[in-house]
Amino acid sequence: xxxxxxxxxxxxxxxxxxxxxxxxxxxxxxxxxxxxxxxxxxxxxxxxxxxxxxxxxxxxxxxxxxxxxxxxxxxxxxxxxxxxxxxxxxxxxxxxxxxxxxxxxxxxxxxxxxxxxxxxxxxxxxxxxxxxxxxxxxxxxxxxxxxxxxxxxxxxxxxxxxxxxxxxxxxxxxxxxxxxxxxxxxxxxxxxxxxxxxxxxxxxxxxxxxxxxxxxxxxxxxxxxxxxxxxxxxxxxxxxxxxxxxxxxxxxxxxxxxxxxxxxxxxxxxxxxxxxxxxxxxxxxxxxxxxxxxxxxxxxxxxxxxxxxxxxxxxxxxxxxxxxxxxxxxxxxxx
Amino acid sequence: xxxxxxxxxxxxxxxxxxxxxxxxxxxxxxxxxxxxxxxxxxxxxxxxxxxxxxxxxxxxxxxxxxxxxxxxxxxxxxxxxxxxxxxxxxxxxxxxxxxxxxxxxxxxxxxxxxxxxxxxxxxxxxxxxxxxxxxxxxxxxxxxxxxxxxxxxxxxxxxxxxxxxxxxxxxxxxxxxxxxxxxxxxxxxxxxxxxxxxxxxxxxxxxxxxxxxxxxxxxxxxxxxxxxxxxxxxxxxxxxxxxxxxxxxxxxxxxxxxxxxxxxxxxxxxxxxxxxxxxxxxxxxxxxxxxxxxxxxxxxxxxxxxxxxxxxxxxxxxxxxxxxxx
Numbered sequence: 001x002x003x004x005x006x007x008x009x010x011x012x013x014x015x016x017x018x019x020x021x022x023x024x025x026x027x028x029x030x031x032x033x034x035x036x037x038x039x040x041x042x043x044x045x046x047x048x049x050x051x052x053x054x055x056x057x058x059x060x061x062x063x064x065x066x067x068x069x070x071x072x073x074x075x076x077x078x079x080x081x082x083x084x085x086x087x088x089x090x091x092x093x094x095x096x097x098x099x100x101x102x103x104x105x106x107x108x109x110x111x112x113x114x115x116x117x118x119x120x121x122x123x124x125x126x127x128x129x130x131x132x133x134x135x136x137x138x139x140x141x142x143x144x145x146x147x148x149x150x151x152x153x154x155x156x157x158x159x160x161x162x163x164x165x166x167x168x169x170x171x172x173x174x175x176x177x178x179x180x181x182x183x184x185x186x187x188x189x190x191x192x193x194x195x196x197x198x199x200x201x202x203x204x205x206x207x208x209x210x211x212x213x214x215x216x217x218x219x220x221x222x223x224x225x226x227x228x229x230x231x232x233x234x235x236x237x238x239x240x241x242x243x244x245x246x247x248x249x250x251x252x253x254x255x256x257x258x259x260x261x262x263x264x265x266x267x268x269x270x271x272x273x274x275x276x277x278x279x280x281x282x283x284x285x286x287x288x289x290x291x292x293x294x295x296x297x298x299x300x301x302x303x304x305x306x307x308x309x310x311x312x313x314x315x316x317x318x319x320x321x322x323x324x325x326x327x328x329x330x331x332x333x334x335x
Numbered sequence: 336x337x338x339x340x341x342x343x344x345x346x347x348x349x350x351x352x353x354x355x356x357x358x359x360x361x362x363x364x365x366x367x368x369x370x371x372x373x374x375x376x377x378x379x380x381x382x383x384x385x386x387x388x389x390x391x392x393x394x395x396x397x398x399x400x401x402x403x404x405x406x407x408x409x410x411x412x413x414x415x416x417x418x419x420x421x422x423x424x425x426x427x428x429x430x431x432x433x434x435x436x437x438x439x440x441x442x443x444x445x446x447x448x449x450x451x452x453x454x455x456x457x458x459x460x461x462x463x464x465x466x467x468x469x470x471x472x473x474x475x476x477x478x479x480x481x482x483x484x485x486x487x488x489x490x491x492x493x494x495x496x497x498x499x500x501x502x503x504x505x506x507x508x509x510x511x512x513x514x515x516x517x518x519x520x521x522x523x524x525x526x527x528x529x530x531x532x533x534x535x536x537x538x539x540x541x542x543x544x545x546x547x548x549x550x551x552x553x554x555x556x557x558x559x560x561x562x563x564x565x566x567x568x569x570x571x572x573x574x575x576x577x578x579x580x581x582x583x584x585x586x587x588x589x590x591x592x593x594x595x596x597x598x599x600x601x602x603x604x605x606x607x608x609x610x611x612x613x614x615x616x617x618x619x620x621x622x623x624x625x626x627x628x629x630x631x632x633x634x635x636x637x638x639x640x641x642x643x644x645x646x647x648x649x650x651x652x653x654x655x656x657x658x659x660x661x
Binding site for chain 2: 009054059090091093094096100102103104109110113114117119120121122123124125126127128129131132138150151153155157158161162164196296316317318319320321323324325326327328329330331332333
């Protein structure tokens with residue numbers, strides 16, 4: 001990878017970090033409502049995997065911690081922020097919010113609050129790719145907690161039997177809200193669970209962008225070549241709470257948080273690039289400033305200034321807004 | 336014209352829609368090689384291949400979700416659930432995903448899938464094969480729910496359901512699969528919306544859907560012998576409901592009864608009577624009556640099952656009560 005790309009990727013991760021921090025601030029100011037789940041600490045995974053995917057071509061789907069996956073897949077950051085602000089210009093026109101960002105122009109097919117629901121939806125997207133004979137694949141990002149849902153087992157089985165072009169990315173941050181994986185899950189290494197479905201799988205460091213990219217490339221090549229699904233497990237850590245409402249001190253120690261903060265993906269990648277002479281501390285400061293300005297002057301400004309949805313439009317988007325009378329009717333009676 | 340059974344009409348609709356659009360696929364338990372538990376896809380696996388007519392494992396929630404996911408990418412899946420009881424396993428993907436994705440995405444992603452499933456009691460199938468559940472689906476925003484009463488509607492509404500851009504739940508009935516009707520040989524479509532006046536009358540409006548329309552029609556014949564002219568309405572679509580046709584009929588007859596095979600609470604009957612009260616309360620000359628199932632899990636024993644489920648006699652007597660004759 002050339003230096004310009006390395007620098008771009010670092011800038012993207014700084015942007016993603018700042019985006020999420022800014023969401024936190026806006027939430028505290030009551031500009032963002034509902035539930036808010038931040039991706040801080042896990043950035044290398046969405047960044048690395050989607051860097052290796054075909055941009056706006058492959059399908060991407062995930063759970064409720066979805067802002068960064070959407071942006072990296074190609075959804076404009078300003079529209080994602082406008083969605084969080086509940087604005088008509090938002091990715092989902094203000095109807096979805098933080099947990100339900102959609103952008104079909106980027107083939108980003110949504111964030112879902114039902115843990116485990118994206119598994120079958122991803123397999124369905126993959127089924128469509130296979131059926132249409134395109135070289136697209138479907139990439140599904142979910143956490144380790146989702147793997148205890150029935151849809152995990154049902155979907156892995158069908159994806160394998162039907163050899164669907166689906167890449168399942170398990171972001172193993174070791175906590176299902178506040179329940180640590182060893183208190184909820186019999187098999188700790190998630191990739192080992194794929195033995196039951198005859199799906200190739202591997203486990204990697206999810207805090208090291210280069211490791212993520214390298215492993216994702218192999219997995220994507222496998223899936224795209226028509227060999228069926230692949231399961232990637234990345235070990236990572238959610239640096240913040242599950243959402244805004246939980247205190248991490250209730251379920252994990254300061255020592256553990258400290259240990260993982262040393263593996264912060266931004267720190268890891270910055271250190272690598274500095275060591276390789278690609279970037280200096282001064283460059284990083286400059287990038288941080290640039291990103292800060294972009295988020296304030298473009299992303300936040302757009303979200304703040306955008307109009308809220310019109311109440312008259314509350315019934316829009318429930319069903320097809322321009323239905324074909326040939327199929328819908330209504331049937332005419334004579335009275 | 337040819338006489339087709341209800342299942343044959345559904346099979347014909349599948350066949351024509353598979354032929355019409357390569358994005359149409361069929362998926363469900365045993366819909367392929369053996370042609371479906373009720374033969375609704377008989378021979379189509381052999382005709383269109385295993386990629387278009389897909390036998391699934393017994394994983395209702397996830398294969399429904401796979402169908403929904405495929406629909407998000409432009410496919411038009413027809414998902415069969417062998418019995419509406421099993422649809423309970425698929426409610427997460429159906430209601431949390433299929434019904435909500437269009438709205439949650441601000442209209443940017445549609446889910447044009449069809450879910451077909453037989454509801455209702457058959458012959459001593461007991462509690463876990465006799466659920467009806469129409470009342471649950473009809474209270475879910477983002478779905479269309481249709482209940483064809485005849486081969487013509489089963490054929491024409493399934494074809495419309497496949498072509499329309501919304502999620503459509505088609506509720507069939509185990510006891511209707513062998514019902515026969517003359518059907519035109521050429522292709523036709525029946526609209527998904529709109530109730531149908533299937534018998535004209537002036538004294539009382541009997542409202543049913545799916546199986547209970549036939550109870551109403553048979554009761555109307557008996558009422559005729561008593562000098563009572565009953566109008567019968569087939570709701571056809573439970574979501575959305577056709578308020579206009581209900582209102583106009585009740586304004587004419589001034590009396591009404593609703594017959595449903597399901598339990599009463601929060602049901603079709605409650606909804607229809609609420610609509611009548613909202614639309615034309617002062618047109619009513621008598622209290623409305625609901626005919627419905629007993630508030631029990633459907634029992635196995637033949638006599639108990641019969642007692643649990645409404646029949647023609649119940650509708651007939653209910654109508655007499657509305658008329659003030661008993």
